Amino acid sequence: xxxxxxxxxxxxxxxxxxxxxxxxxxxxxxxxxxxxxxxxxxxxxxxxxxxxxxxxxxxxxxxxxxxxxxxxxxxxxxxxxxxxxxxxxxxxxxxxxxxxxxxxxxxxxxxxxxxxxxxxxxxxxxxxxxxxxxxxxxxxxxxxxxxxxxxxxxxxxxxxxxxxxxxxxxxxxxxxxxxxxxxxxxxxxxxxxxxxxxxxxxxxxxxxxxxxxxxxxxxxxxxxxxxxxxxxxxxxxxxxxxxxxxxxxxxxxxxxxxxxxxxxxxxxxxxxxxxxxxxxx
Ligand SMILES: Nc1ncnc2c1ncn2[C@@H]1O[C@H](COP(=O)(O)OP(=O)(O)OP(=O)(O)O)[C@@H](O)[C@H]1O
Ligand SMILES: [Mg+2]
Numbered sequence: 001x002x003x004x005x006x007x008x009x010x011x012x013x014x015x016x017x018x019x020x021x022x023x024x025x026x027x028x029x030x031x032x033x034x035x036x037x038x039x040x041x042x043x044x045x046x047x048x049x050x051x052x053x054x055x056x057x058x059x060x061x062x063x064x065x066x067x068x069x070x071x072x073x074x075x076x077x078x079x080x081x082x083x084x085x086x087x088x089x090x091x092x093x094x095x096x097x098x099x100x101x102x103x104x105x106x107x108x109x110x111x112x113x114x115x116x117x118x119x120x121x122x123x124x125x126x127x128x129x130x131x132x133x134x135x136x137x138x139x140x141x142x143x144x145x146x147x148x149x150x151x152x153x154x155x156x157x158x159x160x161x162x163x164x165x166x167x168x169x170x171x172x173x174x175x176x177x178x179x180x181x182x183x184x185x186x187x188x189x190x191x192x193x194x195x196x197x198x199x200x201x202x203x204x205x206x207x208x209x210x211x212x213x214x215x216x217x218x219x220x221x222x223x224x225x226x227x228x229x230x231x232x233x234x235x236x237x238x239x240x241x242x243x244x245x246x247x248x249x250x251x252x253x254x255x256x257x258x259x260x261x262x263x264x265x266x267x268x269x270x271x272x273x274x275x276x277x278x279x280x281x
Contacts, residue, residue, distance in 0.1 A: 013043040013044040013045050013046075014043065014044050014079075015041055015042070015043055015044075015077075015079075015080070016042055016043065016044045016046075016078065016079055016173055016174055016206050017040075017041070017042040017065055017076070017077070017078060017174065017206070017208070018040070018041050018042070018076070018077040018080075019038055019039055019040050019061075019064070019065065019074065019075070019076050019077075020039055020074055020075045020076075020077070021037050021038075021039055021073065021074035021075070022035055022037070022038040022039070022061070022064060022071050022073075022074035022075070022076065023035055023036055023037055023038075023071060023072050023073045023074050024057075024060050024064060024069065024071050024072050024229075025072045033228075033229050034057045034060040034229055035057045035060045035061055035064070035071075035229045036057075036228070036229035036230050037074070037230065038057075038061060038074075038226075038229070038230065038231055039074075040224065040231065040234070042206060042208065043206075044173070044204065044206055045200070045204045045205075045206060046206055046207070046221060046222060047196075047197065047200040047206075047207045047209075047219070047220045047221045047222070048206075048207065048208045048209070048220055048221070048222045048223075048224060049209050049210075049211055049216065049217040049219075049220035049222070049223045049224070050062065050208065050209070050210045050211075050223075050224050050226060051210075051211060051212070051214075051217050051223060051224070051225050051226070052225050052226035052227055052232070053227065054212075056226040056227050056228060056229065057226050057228075057229040057230075058178075058210040058226055059178055059210060060229075061210075061226065062176050062178050062208065062210050064076055065078075065174075065176060065208065066093065066097050066099060066176045067083050067086075067089050067092070067093050067097070068093075070084075078092075078096060078097075078173075078174070079096070079173065090122075091122065094119055094122040094123070094170060095122070095123065095170050095172075096172055096173050096174060097172050097173075097174050097175070097176060098119075098166075098167030098168055098169070098170070098172035098174070098175040098176070099167055099175075099176050099177070099178075100160070100163050100164055100167045100175065100176070100177040100178070100180045101163070101177075101178050101179075101180070102178055102179035102180065102182035102183060103183070104151075104159045104160050104162065104163035105163065106151040106159055106162055106163060106166075107151075108150065108151050108152060109150070110150070110151075111147065111148045111149060111150055112138060112143060112146050112147050112148070112149050112150075112151070112154065112158075112162045112165075113131065113134040113135065113138060113147040113148065114134075115151070115162055115166055116133075116134040116137055116138060116162060116165045116166045116169055117130040117131070117133075117134045117169070118166065118169070119166060119167075119169040119170050120133060120134075120169050120170060122170070123170055133169065134147070134165070134169070135147060137165035137166075137168055137169065138162070138165050140165065140168075141161040141162070141164055141165045141195060142161065142195075143158060143161055143162065143165070146158060146162075155188075156183055156184055156188065157184055157188035157191060157192060160180060160181070160183075160184065160188075160192055161192070161195065163180075164180070164192070164195060164196070164199075168199070168205070172205070173205075173206060174205070174206045174207075174208065175196075175199070175205050175206070175207050175208070176208050177196070177207070177208070177209045177210065178210045179210055179211060179212065180192060180196070180209060180211075181193065181211070181213060181216055182211075182212070186215075189213065189215070189216065190215075193215075193216055193219040194219075196209065196219070197219055207220075217237075218237060220237060221236065221237055222234070222235065222236050222237060223235050223237055245277070245278070245281055246281055248278070249278045249281055254278055257271055257274050257275050257278060258275055258278050258279065260275060
């Protein structure tokens with residue numbers, strides 16, 4: 001559950017990711033408690049950013065959620081299924097989760113379309129199906145004209161868009177991204193974030209993005225801050241306009257309107273509409 005202002009639309013959605021007392025201690029004598037008793041719940045369709053200083057456990061948390069690593073104690077549940085009980089974890093991961101990393105990890109000898117097709121081999125899709133889906137996805141990320149380019153014939157932002165298309169290949173319920181804009185300039189970063197926001201909004205993909213970048217985090221609807229392997233804060237983000245409206249709601253005029261008190265003539269006409277709007281916030 002959210003600790004702060006509740007987003008009721010999301011709370012009604014099913015839980016897709018749950019961590020219970022998740023702890024990861026790296027052994028080999030160093031005994032680093034990279035993640036320390038982290039419990040959180042993520043609902044379908046959320047867009048969540050994980051922030052925090054270097055070494056605070058962000059990648060560790062993401063890797064545990066994505067079943068790329070195993071916890072020392074505690075549990076991750078995806079769609080209610082504990083990962084510890086999944087028999088074929090590679091197959092489960094391939095069908096449920098899409099990954100986008102800071103370095104896009106494209107195979108240099110394969111074209112953009114062929115790179116996007118890779119995860120589909122896991123599902124037994126036919127060659128024709130793979131091709132069609134890869135084209136559709138490259139179109140979705142704005143690269144319809146680049147399907148036959150090799151990675152070194154693409155810009156950094158284009159490569160990252162191919163990586164996003166690849167992450168979506170198997171219609172994942174969840175997309176995990178670790179510093180997806182880490183190597184990109186600010187304009188390209190904004191484009192990539194707009195694309196991720198669009199996927200979240202139009203396709204309901206649950207998005208979990210690890211980032212150092214404040215601007216990137218603000219694209220999300222919820223920000224979890226980690227410190228020393230623990231959750232320091234868990235906040236729902238409001239858009240600028242929402243924040244301004246909330247400020248207005250708590251102002252003396254906003255409160256007067258909400259109470260339905262008599263207003264000066266200039267405001268009398270719009271007051272009912274304003275009251276309706278503020279009451280909904
Ligand atoms: N394989 C490992 N063996 C030992 N310690 C590790 C290992 N991987 C990570 N750590 C330690 O665990 C802690 C958390 O690491 P993690 O990679 O999760 O941090 P992060 O928040 O992603 O940092 P960054 O922002 O720099 O990527 C760090 O102190 C790190 O040194
Ligand atoms: Mg990291």
